[in-house]
Amino acid sequence: MLIANNISKTYENEKIIDKVSLSIKAGEMTVLIGPSGGGKSTLLRILSMLTPPDEGEIILNDNKYKFPLPKNINEISPRPWPELTAVFQQLFLWPHMTLRENIIFPALNILNEEEAKKELDELIELFDMASFIDKYPNETSGGQRQRAAIARALILQPSYIMLDEVTSALDIEQAAKVLDILKKLKKKNISILLITHHVNFAKDVANQIIFLDKGKIIESGGAEILIEPKNKRLKQFLSIIESTS
Amino acid sequence: MSVLDIIIDYHMAFLNGLLVTVQLCAIIWSVGIIIGTLTAIGSIKYHKIIGIPARIFSFILSGIPILVFLYWLHYPAQSIFDLVIDPFYTAALTLTIVNIFGVYDLVREALENFPKQYLTAAKVTGLSKKQTIFKVQLPLIIRQVLPGLLLLQVIMLHTTLFASLISVEEIFRAAQRINAHIYKPVEIYTALGIFFLIICLPINGFAM
């Protein structure tokens, strides 16, 4: 279980995240939606412990992280990764390694060579990566890199995975495939935090939907908030999304 | 007398000069690269104690002609401190300092501009700090710095010619001596150029 209490973050005198509290239960999928600039990516970076918030606390399983961090400490401890991991839209593959090496190298910290190879073979199959797995990132397409980046996270067998618009660079078919894989992860008891514009997917699969605007949670709940939103802002947001998709 | 004749007839004089040039370079290159790199790393870690002074010094140094710096360390500085240092070491020291700050600038820039997302990726995939430094940062920084670094080393090789002006018996001085004998400047300096080409081509080739 991941619990965030009263998280706030200010950039340049502007409150980007404003006293946000939420919890992500084991094996559940939480989807973050909201307008551009509303603070979704910032919140995801905070929850994946990459950006320390100005205030608040995050409880991950048995560990409590209080913010701000004490003076002279600028690293959180214990390190929550890769048990908790994240994938971003800007692909962070290492350019001096092939996609295969990108995936295998971190995996060898938790798996032996044989297991890692077996897992990778399954992922290659699953994401249809055989034709480009031995290429370097700069020799592949955005969609191919995106799939490799997701595979790199999955091979680490995380309990929490946070994904920031990872389907945006994919075509409809590939995006559907990735979403389908996420659906399967849920069954494996992996907790997922997803930022996406696929509202219909959220309606079908998500356990919890959070609408974030101007750094605040405006409305949250199950699929019903997408079907019958109470808040005017959310209504408006959904109608805009509907009219463009 | 052709260029080839000159190389054949005076090869001993050229080789002796070349040996001094190579010795100079060995010092300038090795100390410059090691200390320059360490200074750059230190300047990121200890911004106030190392970073700011190094930057100021590098800025000033870049505005002083190497020749002036060399001459200044050779004569006035030694007379102020009442020292007599072998010109070879004066030249080695001067050019090493120049190289240190050249290397420092290159490496510091690569460190400062290192894309943070690669470190973020290392974090979320659970790499240890050691793995992050040696398997992610180092290889990427070496790739970025190497061409500029090799070019700088070739330039440093060329600036060793200045050492002849404070009477270091390196290859340019050897060429001047031969020229004083037979007065064939075009052929002699062409021969000198050929020696340099032989050294520089592999380095330049490697840089590409």
Ligand SMILES: Nc1ncnc2c1ncn2[C@@H]1O[C@H](COP(=O)(O)OP(=O)(O)OP(=O)(O)O)[C@@H](O)[C@H]1O
């Ligand atoms: N490192 C930073 N420094 C300063 N401002 C930042 C920083 N990161 C984010 N911001 C600001 O915070 C606000 C929220 O950004 P964020 O990326 O979280 O939005 P988002 O909801 O993910 O938007 P999008 O849907 O466009 O991705 C923006 O106004 C952005 O300019």
Ligand SMILES: [Mg+2]
């Ligand atoms: Mg975003």
